[in-house]
Amino acid sequence: MDRREAMKLAGAMAVCAEFWPCGRKAEARGISASAFPDPPGRCYRAVAGAPIVTPLRDLYKVGPGPSSSHTIAPLRIAGNFRIWLDGQPDLVRSSAAIEAHLFGSLSATGRGHRTDRAIIAGLIGQKPETCDAALMDALGDATRVFPTTIAGRDFHIGASTIVWDKVDAGYPFADTVVMRLVDGQGRALAEREYYSTGGGFFQWKGQPRPISPEPVFRYSNMNEFKTVAAESGQSIDAIMLENEKALLGVGDAEVTAHLDLVLDTMIRGVDLGLTEEGVLPGPFEFHRKAKRIHDRALAAEGGDNFLGRLSSYALAVSEGNAAGRLAVTAPTLGSAGTLPAVAYLMQYDLKVSREAMRKGLLAAGLVGLICKTNASVAGADVGCQGEIGVASAMAAAMLAHAAGQPVEVTEIAAAMALEHHLGMSCDPVGGFVLIPCIERNAFGALKAYNAYLIASNEIASQHWEDLDRVVAAMLETGRALPQPFREMGTAGLGVSMVGC
Numbered sequence: 001m002d003r004r005e006a007m008k009l010a011g012a013m014a015v016c017a018e019f020w021p022c023g024r025k026a027e028a029r030g031i032s033a034s035a036f037p038d039p040p041g042r043c044y045r046a047v048a049g050a051p052i053v054t055p056l057r058d059l060y061k062v063g064p065g066p067s068s069s070h071t072i073a074p075l076r077i078a079g080n081f082r083i084w085l086d087g088q089p090d091l092v093r094s095s096a097a098i099e100a101h102l103f104g105s106l107s108a109t110g111r112g113h114r115t116d117r118a119i120i121a122g123l124i125g126q127k128p129e130t131c132d133a134a135l136m137d138a139l140g141d142a143t144r145v146f147p148t149t150i151a152g153r154d155f156h157i158g159a160s161t162i163v164w165d166k167v168d169a170g171y172p173f174a175d176t177v178v179m180r181l182v183d184g185q186g187r188a189l190a191e192r193e194y195y196s197t198g199g200g201f202f203q204w205k206g207q208p209r210p211i212s213p214e215p216v217f218r219y220s221n222m223n224e225f226k227t228v229a230a231e232s233g234q235s236i237d238a239i240m241l242e243n244e245k246a247l248l249g250v251g252d253a254e255v256t257a258h259l260d261l262v263l264d265t266m267i268r269g270v271d272l273g274l275t276e277e278g279v280l281p282g283p284f285e286f287h288r289k290a291k292r293i294h295d296r297a298l299a300a301e302g303g304d305n306f307l308g309r310l311s312s313y314a315l316a317v318s319e320g321n322a323a324g325r326l327a328v329t330a331p332t333l334g335s336a337g338t339l340p341a342v343a344y345l346m347q348y349d350l351k352v353s354r355e356a357m358r359k360g361l362l363a364a365g366l367v368g369l370i371c372k373t374n375a376s377v378a379g380a381d382v383g384c385q386g387e388i389g390v391a392s393a394m395a396a397a398m399l400a401h402a403a404g405q406p407v408e409v410t411e412i413a414a415a416m417a418l419e420h421h422l423g424m425s426c427d428p429v430g431g432f433v434l435i436p437c438i439e440r441n442a443f444g445a446l447k448a449y450n451a452y453l454i455a456s457n458e459i460a461s462q463h464w465e466d467l468d469r470v471v472a473a474m475l476e477t478g479r480a481l482p483q484p485f486r487e488m489g490t491a492g493l494g495v496s497m498v499g500c
């Protein structure tokens with residue numbers, strides 16, 4: 001039996017399992033405190049939140065690596081400031097320069113994450129989707145300045161634009177950028193306090209609450225989503241598609257075009273990464289290995305072949321991301337290799353149709369939005385469980401939904417993949433998305449496939465953990481992580497890998 005047949009059979013088995021007599025129902029339920037002689041003193045209660053109105057177009061963003069919070073978001077922030085300045089010609093006329101003050105882990109690890117180049121790119125009018133690695137490389141030349149015109153005035157943007165400010169500055173978000181327009185004496189004429197909130201998202205202090213269009217289907221977590229799905233009789237992908245169209249005011253064709261852009265960028269990232277070798281940019285020698293792992297996997301048999309290939313796909317994209325190539329936030333760039341690895345596997349190894357892959361991507365998006373809304377997808381907030389953990393959960397959901405599994409199995413696959421990343425800290429060595437990030441993507445992909453396999457073969461109605469409870473556990477665990485273990489590069493591997 002080939003793997004595709006196995007996927008179909010697993011789907012059929014899981015559907016049958018729903019009808020098998022199975023004693024006590026355990027589905028999405030939690031265990032009563034009375035089941036324990038010594039309950040923990042606290043218990044989980046679902047909290048109804050506002051409906052999710054973030055479109056998938058904002059979750060899946062194409063942009064240059066290596067980090068969504070430290071590269072894409074700063075690029076978007078600088079672009080936003082530029083657009084705002086364009087509407088302030090009088091202020092701009094009396095100004096002398098623009099400054100970008102970086103705080104928190106943007107200051108601590110921004111050099112490794114190309115934050116300075118991203119700010120320069122945004123200020124000179126670059127867009128994330130088209131800002132490629134070659135341009136980002138050029139922007140790192142500290143001896144050069146880059147001319148640009150804003151509101152009719154010429155500026156020279158360069159290394160002096162960037163101010164590496166305090167790491168601990170007491171702003172409400174760890175990753176803060178204060179964009180400032182200054183006069184000839186360095187006095188601020190205008191400024192905006194921006195927060196990079198993870199996954200390439202940003203907001204600014206005093207930002208008016210955007211008026212979001214109403215989604216067709218209202219849900220704030222997975223349990224509410226399942227109720228909506230049951231009442232409407234709609235599939236995950238149909239619900240996500242209708243909401244995306246309503247939230248963006250677009251039609252089927254636009255949503256399909258975006259999903260295809262995401263899939264194509266992912267597939268290209270694997271293809272490219274499997275051809276490249278050599279040393280990645282950074283202060284220490286870090287050798288690419290995706291091609292070697294892939295070549296060796298092709299020569300191997302059985303499990304080694306499968307595990308090696310899937311790992312190499314994730315390594316390929318993650319290495320490209322570390323080199324500043326275009327990648328997709330899924331949910332972040334640090335975790336940009338996990339979902340593409342599974343997508344590549346589906347397209348070329350499992351021969352899944354493009355239509356089924358789009359549906360899988362919509363289901364993965366559901367999981368990403370639920371995690372982002374009810375916890376976080378930022379390593380600076382909740383550690384790596386929010387990046388690789390969520391990426392793995394999204395990939396497991398993509399596999400399950402594309403294979404035709406019911407919503408319960410898709411949920412269990414996602415919950416299981418996330419659950420087994422709980423507690424994972426974010427401790428990038430030197431602040432570079434190299435160690436442990438690149439290999440971690442491979443493990444995220446492997447766990448996703450394993451979660452999908454277990455979820456689609458166990459009896460769904462006997463499974464205790466549901467996605468909402470695991471997301472709640474991720475949030476609590478993330479809050480308990482000491483700050484140095486949240487993307488500061490000053491703890492864990494970030495210290496133990498550095499010799500004196």
Ligand code: SF4
Pocket residue numbers: 334335378379383384385387388425426427428433436437440487
């Ligand atoms: S350790 Fe994880 S969360 Fe931290 S930068 Fe790397 S991939 Fe992102």
